[in-house]
Amino acid sequence: MITVEHLTKRFRDTIAVNDLDFEVHPGVVTGFLGPNGSGKSTTMRIILGLDRPTKGQATVKGKRYAELRDPLHEVGALLDAKAIHPGRSARNHLRSLAASNRIPFSRVDEVLEFVGIASVANKKVGNFSLGMSQRLGIAGALLGDPEILLFDEPVNGLDPEGIRWIRDFFRSLANEGRTVFVSSHLMSEMAVSADQIVVIGRGKLITQGSIDELTASAKGSVFVRANNHQQLLNALRAKQGTVTEQNDDGLSVSDLSAEEIGQIAFDAGVVIYELTPQRASLEEVFMDLTSDSVEYGSTGVRRES
Amino acid sequence: MSRDVSLGSVVRSEWIKFRSVRSTVVGVVVTLFLTLGLGALVTVLTRLHWNVVTPLQRATFDPVSTSLVGVLFAQFAVGVIGSLFVTSEFSTGSIRTTLSAVPKRYELALGKLIVLVASMFVIGEVASFATFSIGQAIFSGVVPTASLSNSSVLRAVVFAGLYLTLLSVLAFSLGLLLRQSAACISVYVSILLIIPIIALFLPTSWQDDMRRFLPSEMGHAMISTASVPNNFGATTSLVVLVGYVAALFAVGVVVFTRRDA
Known part of the structure; x- marks a missing residue:
């Protein structure tokens, strides 16, 4: 369970997140949707205690992230797959993470096997494709077998086979009763992989609810x-x-x-x-909902594709 | 239930990180190469020119600091090791993953500090004892030599290793503050090289009062058996340098704790 209350984050002269309120529940996949620059990543960073909110708070199981006793056992997160030291091997990267939370190294080999990159475990991460890095990031999130999982744009860079794999994987995590929170700027992706969605634009909550409710309302x-x-x-x-x-x-x-x-x-x-x-497609619903809040919208010349 | 994350587990994690990147390995090799290589070069040259050295120079000759002089070059290599240990986390973005595993930032900084101090102490002492022994072997027979059985000699050799350790922590603390590798290393080099040059343009009386406060001068005092004119003594230099480094580390941790990662 993730709770975000009156969350506001102001950078020098811009408001990245503006009085945001929502909850993410266990047992379902919750999509976190918004155009690029709408504040999704900032919100996720605040949930993980990386950024300080200007106002309000974000809690995980009722606690602020920094107060968690065993962070990797409670929350697994993948924010940016490429944010790994390129000179370190995949295995050493995971081992350093495992050691910090007293997770046995045997678990490192297990998750490497599970995400399908065991054969390149000793290769330097700098040589990994984006898809392989995403898989390594997912392996890192799974290390502590956490109840709550956060993924920021996880399908970016995955091939169709990988996308299908990750959808099934999110579904199975949710079916096990875990809380799965996945951000995306692609409505079409969320339409097939999420049950609940939270839609934001320019840092503000636009709507939240189940996918079915949202399409029905359109x-x-x-x-x-x-x-x-x-x-x-x-x-x-x-x-x-x-x-x-x-x-x-x-x-x-x-x-x-x-x-x-x-x-x-x-x-x-x-x-x-x-x-x-x-039925209006979710894509249309999303475009409709966020049309007023696209930060980097294209105006003027439109190229038909 | 006991907490899984503790200082001990953070130290283990950081030790894996420290030794699993090439920059550390290269930094250690360069540290040893500069200390031993330059030490050997200077001692060989001293031996070859000993017959033309004036009696006054012979009277003030310090076989210990001469053999340890490579330390004053290796300080740049240990600075790179110390700063990259933290700035690489910021430049690659891996700090976010690290902090999601270890959310208490002072705990992370302390864990890194312990790993850095322990490993750089071992490397620093190995380098200084090795260069001292090689230097005395090169001197022997022609130039007066020193022995570790003399307590002030032993003190100078041990302090040489400590000096390298402390300077790696100085660079590390700058890294916590500045986050960028280039900025951090520039400031570090400025402290060691540029500020002493600026000091040369000050009136002589100020210079004499000021130079002793420069880390590089403290290093000079720490590796010498005899006291260096206008400098603090070796032990005072060590204490003041520890003070500098501790203060900078404390400021670094406070800033690191408060800023968004």
Whole structure:
């Protein structure tokens, strides 16, 4: 359980985190979402006691990080995979961490094996690819078999196989009852890997809740294709439906359910060829939510891709 | 339940870190090379020129400090070892991982200090005893030699190793304060080389009063058997230098504890 209360962090003239409140619970994967520069990493650094909050506090199991008795047994964290001395071998890096918390060296070999980098354990970390460094970072987070895990942008640099592996891995950690807190700036990633999400923008909380609640709250629409679009349009408008888009292919209707539209069409004698409910994708929900709070947004020339 | 993180476990962890990077190994090799190599060079030259040395120079000749002179060059190598031990954590960002394992910062700083002092003491003493022995062997037969059975000789050799240890801690403490390797090593070199040069431009009377407070002059006093004019005695120099280093370390720890990592 991670609790963030009224957390505010001010650097000289910018507010990185602004009166943030949220909780992260055990047993689920909680995604921490926001555009680049929205304060995710700062929040995670404060949770780990690396940065001091200007106001408010962040606690882990009710304690500030510095008060934890056995930090690696309670919290495992991966903030920046490349933040390791490049001249040290993977094994020595993990051994130094293990020694500080009296974790036996046999555990080092176990986690190296688990993340799949045992064969390069004696190689210098400086020669590792980003994907290998991510795996080493994950191995470090797992060393103390902690109840709470924090990962800052863990899928960056992983290949598709690695991404699939890490998703399954987060899921299994949560299923074991652990608290899993994962930041990302990619909504699409969170849509498939998280249960709960906390969305921030410009350091402020935008929304939090389950993925399902979030998509449900977003406006959906229904796509209809019929034999007579004009006749259907008139019938729908008579029933308070809003047609947001109309072309030769069909109509996009909001404010009415697929069942209602089917009934209206039936009553009007219109033949329906296709009737597809379209939920707003999480990506759209996210863009919508954070559009006002993108720090480094692109304006002006937009290149179509 | 007892706490898993303690000063002992931090020392073990830091010892693994200290010995598992090449910069430490290179630093130790350079320290030994400078101490022994320059010691050998100076003692050989002294022996070769002994027949042209004036009687006055012969009267004030100190076979001990002459054989230990390499220490005053090796001080730059131990400074690099000491500063990189902490600045490399900041430059690579690994300090964040380290602090997530050892959140109490004074405990981390103290653990690192113990590892640094213990290893640099061993290296410093090995270097100074070795260069002393080699130097006396080179002198023997031509130039007067000194023996470790003389307590002031033994004191000078032991202090030479202590001087190297203390200077590595000085650089380490600067590293805690400044965080950047380049800045730290520049300031360290300035203290040892630039400030003494600036002091040369001061009026002579000030110079005589001031120079004894410079770490490099304390080193000179510490490796000599006889007292150096206008300097503190060897033991006073040691005490003052320990004071400097302890004060700088304390400031370094306070700053390290307060700043965001």
